[in-house]
Structure formats: structure tokens, C-alpha cells
Amino acid sequence: MADVQQIINDVTKVYGKERKALMPILQAVVKIKNYLDDQDLISISKALDLSAAEVFGTASFYTFLDIVPRGKNVIRVCKTISCHMAGKDEIIHAIENTLNVKTGETSVDKKFTLLSTNCLGWCHKGPVMLINDKVFPELTAAKAIEILQNYQEEE
């Protein structure tokens, strides 16, 4: 488990302890441990002398600042109209069956979380999904499963 206090210390060295350091800290924590838990929000609020509610309010606003437990890899399949017409449902079914999860859930081994997302700006190459920060365009069901298998074999 990543040491959140260490992350906070590192980021505040660069950005200071003003309110403006809040976003970089939130992003850094999510980058390293994939989501913010209650204790993380409290630690951050203490470090910046902000109210815990304010830190929670900020984190909850941004889709990419998760405040519920996420797997090691977060899959976001585009749900908007171009990708829908290009067959995103098929991709989602394939992923759901492969990982044995429903959209919004995390696999038992905590390796994957499957989410849907709004437009990723790849409408010309849909259907598209994002795994962590990496984009995978022009998906087919088979291609999506193959990509997941590569992630599964990691470590």
C-alpha cells in the first residue's frame, strides 16, 4: 500500500501547502493507488488545513478522482453515441464475461475495475476504451479480450 503521507509530502514540496496544491495531491494519490479512501481525504485536509468536506467535494466532482475502491487497472469504455453505434455494447459484454464483473464493479482479484465513460474524443476510431492512461481504439470483442489478457499476465 502506497504511503499517502509520503505522496502528500512530496507534492507539497513542489506546490506548497496552499489550496492550489489540492488538485496535484489528489491526482498524485489516484495515480499511485488508483483511488482515494476516507482516510486519504482526511490526511490531505489536515496537510493543507482545509475542511475535509471541501476536499471531498473537490474529489467527488472529478470522474477521474475516484473515491471508491478501484482495481489496479481501471477500464473505461466510451458510452457516447459514436462508440455506441460502433458497437460498444459488444465490447462491454466481452469484458464483463472475461472479468466476471458488471460495469461499475471490480474483479475479485482486484486487478480490474470496469467503468463506462463519456466521450474520449476518439469518435473516428470507436469503439474505444481507456485502461488507466492508455487509449485502445478500433476495438473488437476479440481485441479487447486480448488486451485484457496482456494486462492479466503482468507481474
Place this chain on the structure above:
Amino acid sequence: MSKYLVNLSVNDIPVSVPEGTTILAAAKKLDFKIPTLCYHEDLCVAGNCRVCVVEQVGARALVAACATPVSEGMQIHTNSATVRTARKTIIELLLSEHNADCTKCYKNGNCELQSLAHEYRVGEHVFIDLVNGKHRVIDDLSPSIIKDDSKCIRCQRCVRTCDELQGVSALTVAYKGDLQKISTFLGHPLAEVVCTNCGQCVNRCPVGALVEKTYVEEVWNAINNPNKHVVVQTAPAVRVAIGEELGYNPGERLTGKMVTALKRLGFDSVLDTDFTADLTILEEGTELLTRLKRALVDKDTRVALPMTTSCSPGWIKFIEHTFPEFLPNVSTCKSPQQMFGALAKTYYAQKKGLKAQDICVVSIMPCTAKKYEANRPEMRSSGYKDVDFVLTTRELGMMIKQAGINFHNLEDSQYDSFMGESTGAGVIFGVTGGVMEAALRTVYEVVTGREVPFKNLDILPVRGMEGVREAKVKIEGCLPEWKFLDGIEVSCAVAHGLANARKLMQAVKDGSAHYHFIEIMACPGGCLGGGGQPIPTNEEIRAKRATAIYREDEGLPLRKSHENPEVKMIYEEYLGAPNSNKSHALLHTHYLARRRY
């Protein structure tokens, strides 16, 4: 405000206003009312509700009058066809997400959205009702405040109040889009977060999303129970604000009529919290002098100075969460409300030949935090809940209306005795700086044998509406037993509104400010601007209520707490002396360090 004037026209009438003025203020100058919801005089501009939209000739879209500064040559129309259509649609859209079950709503008749809907005669079923599709949460776990998300229009007045005025930020805007909601940390109940129960959000909520928890029915039941002796106490700030609930202009002093009304409501005894305010001064003044003696004569380094006041339950909860390391600095005195409760069920009961369990103590307070305070487990010195029910000024107004009393025609009457006698010093507890002034009037005289050296006893340096004020009082010519204080300049500070309290305590914490005695009131203006006071409350209204309180003080024959004959009597008959063992058992308390989130 800028010295440069800007010329514009509103509804074709020319007007000149200083640069930086908003369209809203310019229109107000011409007596054109533009409706608002998210706007509040005490808060920064948000511009999110959009009901104040007006037409600016030449502009592409309608502009929000509250958030747009005037510019030279601007032509504004506040009631054009475009404006009317847009405004009505905006109100209808707000209503589509609002639980508009108005007849059953606590704010029925005092709701800004309801008034707008009425004014604009909105149509039925114009937009799909989205309320039922939403996950709605009603948080009624706090003894002070109920939060109902289904009525919230997300104007964010509460969020700005909690942040800007109170520096607490217990409320925030969470999530976004159709999921956006006003939330505490992780959506926890208000009772489990840093909320101080001050009720400033309740006072500013335009709808029924944040309201006080009412105990009116419980109080009627107690009054109608023949086995209960129901005692009512009224806080200092109620008498100068109750009129606003009953059709008077702000700043009207209605003590006598209020007492008559309370008697008509059926209370068995109508008594005054001002009596225990006077008592507080003797207890707290003695505590301060004892602390000073220990620090200056005994050189005891463990003495916690500066000492802070403890009358404001919002302040107490705030310091417990925010500066727990300073809890030893807080006076151990209970607030006047709780001193009254403890004495009503002991001293009063004994003298009247009543049993404590047969007495019901009701408080009328300008405050929602008092409801929480009365529920604190420490507040059971009599062996029972010392104060049974706390009503706000607004709830008292409601009871008077329910009872069908024509308040305007009532005769004045006097508080019952005993525990009904008070001095001007007790009355000014209701205004920021008042406890400090009352304490100085007594402490100075105790120590020197002379009156405090201010004309007509008015200690002007501690008065006013500045957020943090300082005063120094030099003590000279002390009586022999107080010789150690001779030549000492007592350094005092006063803060009101918790955002100011935070600033002041931060300065004390980092060593940049040094004081002997600090008065803090949680609400802006002190109790007269309390969360339980009539709606609306704003700077102008607070100033009028403050003037009324000082008039009340001037008009009383006794203006120093130690001269209150009933206070002298209770020490002779019952308590012995200030800070005696008996005083400690009944009139003092302790505090609890709490989490900061």
C-alpha cells in the same frame, strides 16, 4: 467603492452609480426589485440560480443582475417579455427538481422559492417532476438542524455561509450535473461532522432544505400537562427580534409584550436568561481573576491564559473540533441557558417546593446550537435534563400565532420573580462585545472599588461590528487584596462569526497576539444575529437589533451584574460564593476534544 460614476439606464430611467456597482444594486436604487435566490447580502456573489436575469440591450444573452457590474451607457430592462419568459422558465426548472409539497413543508409561508412561484404564477406540470427519481436523503439526526436534499435548489448560500462567515466548511458542493448535491464530508450526518449547529445556514436557506428541528409540539404538550410546572427563560437577543416574526420592523424592543405573550401561552413562570447572564459574569469574572492571580502571584505556569468566554455553544463545538489544544483556556462556566436550567431544577424547585422531575424548562433562544447544547450529556447537573426544550425566536413567533394572540395590542408586563431580575449587563450578552463589556463593568469595580472609567458605563472600544476588536483597560488604584493587579493593562479581544474566531485563535496560537481575556460569539453580530433569529437577517438588520439592545441596557436602572439583587440573594441563600463547590457542581462544565473533520 470607486469614486467614478457610471451612467446607465434601467427600464429607460437614467441612473448614475459608482463603478463596480452591480445591475442589481443599480436597479434597487431606482426601486426596481429584481428577484434573487442565490444572492445574499452577507455572502459573495455566486450567480448560479439565474432568477435575477435581465436584458442588456445589445448583449447576446441575458445577464445575471447580481453578478454583472454596470458599465457606461448600459441599457437594462428588468421586466421585458424576454426576461419574463426566461425568468418564469428558470423558476419552473428549479421547481422541477424541488420537492414542492409546500403545504406540508416547515418553511410553508416563509420560502423564497414559494414566493417567486406565487409571484410569477408558474404553470402546473410544465416540466417533468424529477424529484421522485432522485435518491433523497433527510438527515434529522442532529438535535438542531434538519437537512432535506429533496428541497434543495443548490443555490449554495449554505456552503458560502459555512465557509465565508463561519470558516467551518462543514458543507460542500459534491458530485456534479444531475447528481450534484450539498453534502457534508462523505455525506455523513450533520451530527457526526464538524458542524457547530450555529444555524447560520438555516437562517440563509431560501427554501426548506435546511431548517431547525422544532420542539413546538413538545412544548405545547408540556404546557397542557397539568402535572408539569413549565418554566420559560428568554435570551437577551430574543426581545429585540421577536417583533420581526410578528409584523414589526427590525430593531423594535418588545420585552414587555413578549413577557405578556409568554404568560398567555400558558407558561407557569416567565423568567429571564439575563438573570443567569448576570450570574455568569460573577462566576466568569471570578474565574478570570483567579487565573490571573495564579499566573501573576503564584507564578503557576500551567494556568491557561488568555481565558475565553463559553456562552456560545457554536463557539464551544468549534473550538472542540478546531483548536482542542486550547480547551483549558475556555472558561469552565456553563452558558447562561444551562446555568438557568440547572438552577431551575434545584434552587428554584427547592424554593417553590417542587420536585425537579415535575419541572419542565423551556428556553427561547436566538440560536439553534442551544438545542444541541441542551442535549449534551454534561448538562444534567440537576440529575435530570437541565433544559428540556429549546425553541428559536422563530418558533416562539409561530407559537404566538398558533395561539391566536394579537401581539400588537398586548400590555407590557414584568418577568416573574425570582430568577427574572436582570441588569443592563445581562441584556448586552446578546450583542458582540457585550459579555466583555459586562465582565469589565464588574471586574474593574471588584478590583478597584470604583466604576469602570468609561462615560455612562459604555465601554465603546469593545462595541461595533468589526470582526475582531481589541481593547486595553489599565487597572490602577486596586483594593489591597488585588494589589498584584495594580498597573496591569488588561488586554482583551472580541470576535464574532467563527471565521473571525478562527483568525483570532490562530494569532493566539502562533504567538502573534497576546491577551488576557477573549470574548467569542459564533454568529455574526453575536446572538442578535443568531441562526435562530427571524429570516432575513443581514448587516442592516443586525445593526438595528444591536441599537435596540444598547437602548434596553441604557433603560434599565441597574447596569452592573454584581448589583442584581436576585444574584446577591442566590449567593446568600444557596451558592455561597462565586466559584464555590456548589457553583462548580451546578454552574460549571468541561469540554471534549473532537475530530477535525
